[in-house]
């Protein structure tokens with residue numbers, strides 16, 4: 251894993267307009283079910299997203315996007331079990347990554363076009 255820090259994370263993101271502060275932290279005191287260190291977490295009350303600094307650039311950004319999706323589900327008031335929410339977030343995260351890899355440049359260009 252290379253520690254490419256050429257693309258630093260933003261200081262904040264918006265989840266459907268709601269600002270969340272983004273922090274890069276050394277340790278998140280929580281482990282996942284499979285005892286792996288946690289890559290990121292979101293605290294909705296204080297509108298804060300934390301991303302683990304040990305991750306490389308690619309994983310930092312994918313984790314930030316993952317946590318942004320959690321924040322977005324909170325913002326719309328989705329009432330989901332933890333398991334279902336995680337499944338939805340992971341699915342959208344991976345679908346977005348695949349779509350952006352294949353069509354991201356065109357998609358961003360299309361957003362900037364005037365009505366045809």
Ligand SMILES: [Zn+2]
Pocket residue numbers: 316320336339
């Ligand atoms: Zn998650």
